[in-house]
Each structure stands twice: as structure tokens, then as C-alpha cells.
Amino acid sequence: MTMNTTKIKLIIICFSVFVMNCSNDSSDDTTNRTYDDVRTDFQNLNLSAGINDVSLLNTGNFLWDFRVIMPNNSSGNRPLIIALHGFSGDNTDAHKATACYIEPGYASLDAIIISPNAGSFFWEDLINQQQILSLVDLAVTYLPVDPNKIVVTGYSAGGNGSWFSGEVQPNVFSAAIPIASSYNTTTNGVARLIETPMYVIHGENDELFSLELTEGWVNQAIDAGADITFVVAPNLTHLQPCSYVSYIEDAADWLVNDIWN
Template sequence: MKLKNRSFLAILFFSIFVLSCGGGGDDGPDPITWEDVQLSFSQLDFSPGVKDHSIEVAANVFWNFRLVVPELETGETAPLFIDMHGESGGAASAHQTSYDCYLEEGLEGLNAFMIIPNAGQEQWYDQNNQIQIQGLISLAKDYLSVDPNKVVAMGYSNGGNATWLFTDNAPQLFSAGIAMASSYSTRNQDGSFRKINVPLYVIHGSEDQLFPIETTKAWVDGSISAGSDITFVEATGLGHYEPCNYVPYVKDAITWLQTTVWN
């Protein structure tokens, strides 16, 4: 599914208006504006460490996310990783478990910001989550010492599919993507394969029960033939339901970022 082609702010303002149910009348609260969202984000605790946050972006609509802030010297910038959890569409705490499972150890030693958003009751490709991802990146760039040339999308299972989705359709946002245990068609409607204009590191278990490796590999190979820069890594012996065992492969992906994408 394609992301909306309208600008981020246009989508944001439209959605805030709709989600607020026309708030701002004589009997209702004033609608929440993008400036209000910016203010809420700017007032969060940005001290180094791991913290869970929630900001209201429309009437009774919240962005819930985990924020990891590194220790930086004055004037220093750091990469930003946006990790999209699996089980989107109702996994209330999945944004936390993905960090505890493979992110904390996989990115150990890399001084980086991490945002692990919660998809809530919707899928990553739903408009509200498209807005959330783009909005959080915009806020992070405005209020944190993020290196704008080192923003990475990553995720496992449905989050891996979302990594493909966002790098395919919003390449201006990311320098790279790391997709794990994913399945995303790179075919166009006419049957041809398309190029994805963001380097991707795709990790897939050889025994994946949900997304057969042959299917994912075929879509990867087809996109490479169209000009994509994709590194495909087979996680030998791993099935779909063991994301914590992807840690060594995540470490290898970080090495790929440092030596191939960012050098």
C-alpha cells in the first residue's frame, strides 16, 4: 500500500481536524494544533536514558512511544533509529518489548537516539500511523541533536514490512532501512519490479513459518534487478517467532551502516 502523496503537514492538519471531531466550537475544547504537538514534545524529559512518553495529538488521540536518548557532548549529533514493532493492530506494549528483545543489545555501543512508537489498534500503513512516524521524525529533528543524514527505519515482522513501506514511499526521510522477518512485494501493477531508493539490509530466518524465505528473497532479487541497493542475509535456522535471536544479525546491520552507508 502506498503512503499518501500529500505533504506531511497537510495530512497532519486534516487528520487532527477529523480526529478532533470538529472541536473548537462554543461547547467544545479548542482543537489541538501542530504547534500544540510541538510544545508537548519539547517539554518531554530529554535527559540521557530510556523513557516512555505519551503526547496528545488530537482529542483523546495519543502518540505513545519509547524514547532512548544517548549521552552527547555539546554540539554533537547522533543517528536516529525508528523501530516499528511487530504485531501491529492491537499490541499495546509491543513498542517496549522490541527494545527489550533485540534493540537494547543489538545497538549496544552505538550512541544513537531511538524512537519505538506504538501502532495502537491500527496497522502501520494506516494513515494515522503514517502521520505518527513522519511526525515523530520531524519532532526529533527539531528538538533533539539528530544527524539528519543518519535516520534509519527498522522493524521486525509487521514492523519489517513497515520498514519496506516507508523506505519505498518516503525515501526523503531515511538514509537506510533494516527489515527483519518481513514480506513486502516489490512488484508494480504491471508485474515489473521497482527500485527502492534507500539502501536496505534485509534479515530473514531460513525457517520462517509465517513469511517463507523464498518469497522474500524473490522480491529482494527482483528489486535488486531494478537497481535497488539491498543486502540480503539469511538467518540460518531461525523461525518467525524468535526475534530475540536476531541480535547478532542486528549488530552486523549496524556494522553495514557504519562501513557502507555512512562512511
């Protein structure tokens, strides 16, 4: 699978024009900020091995807050993991919650991990889809990223966001790994064909998103032709993200053995 960078950049440009046209103060010079300015600022970031917490001014004169985790091994192009946090209620530090399951779960991949902040919006909202695609574009352009090994993952609301991003951007993501999610794969009762391979992890005792409902939507998508591996985590509930590490490690092995081989 190859990444359609032209498609990504077109979405970014269209959204940037929309934001600039909707500005309340057209006399403010910062509204003339272009995506080329964003690219220059990203290129000038001093990203070291380990955790880097970044704020980047976007074309709409607002900040993207995100975490970039650079691997110690930077030889050759690395996989890129876009990690979407759960619902945060506009928690400005929500994107920093990577230590208990994202980092250890994907450690074997020695990947570059980017964890953005959703702000007060859902991941499915246009403003966050633009952020996700922009960060992918910037990472591919300026970091040692293998464009054929880009994955979106997330927990809870982030799991739903990874379902959505995987479904609508099959030319960008080689796979999606939703965890503790609940995503309707049907429209008017008819299952949609989801082209991006999915590895869906769900807790047996999830009290927020029932196992039966999620499994039903997964099965309908599979019947429609989707490539989905569905894994049930015995006894786990919705509020135990750190307990999903071993299941994420299995998902990382699935990427290597079944998707990227």
C-alpha cells in the same frame, strides 16, 4: 542524503487538517489543537539518558504512545533509529519490547531510538505514517539528531512497515533494516525501483513469511536497481526475535561502513 523537512511538515499538516475536519464534535476545544501545540509539548519533555516512555496528545485529540531511548553519550548529533514493533493486536505496551533485540542490536551506534505504538492500525496506514514522520520531525527539531543518519527498522509487521517507510520516504531515511518481513516489491508483476538502501534480514526457517517468497521479492527489486543487502539467518524461525541480535549488529556496521561513510 539530506532530509526534506518541508515535505515531512507538509504531510503532517495535511493529515492534521484531515483529522480535525473528521472530528465528530467540532465544539470540543481540544480539536483545535495544532501541530505547534504538539511541538511545544515535545520540546518540554524531560528526556533523560536511558528509557523514557511518553504519551503525547496529537492534533486529532488522541495519544501517541512511544518510547524514547536516549544515549549516555549526547555529545554531537546522534543517529536516529525509528523501531517499529511487530503486529500487536492493539497491545498498549508493544512499543516497549525493545530490550531483547533493538537495544543490543544497535548499541554500537549510540543512537537515539524512538519506538512508537501502532495501535490497531498497520504501519503502512496513513495514521501511522503521520506518526512516524511527526516523530522524526520532532526529534530532528528538539533532540541532538543527525538528519543524515535516520534509519527505520522493524520486525515482522514492523519489518513490512520499515520496507514501506523506506520506499515512500527516501528523502527522510538514509536506510531501512527490515527483519523477518514479507514485502511485495512489485506492482502488476513489475518490480519497483526502491531508492532507499536496504539491509534485509530473514530467518532460514521462518514459518510465517517464507524465505523463498521474501528472497524473490528482494531479487526483483535488486534487478530493478535497488541497493539491497540480503542476509539469511541460518536455522532461525519467525518467533525468535531475540536471536537476531548478531545480525542486527552486522546491519549497524553496514550503516557505518557502507551508508554513512
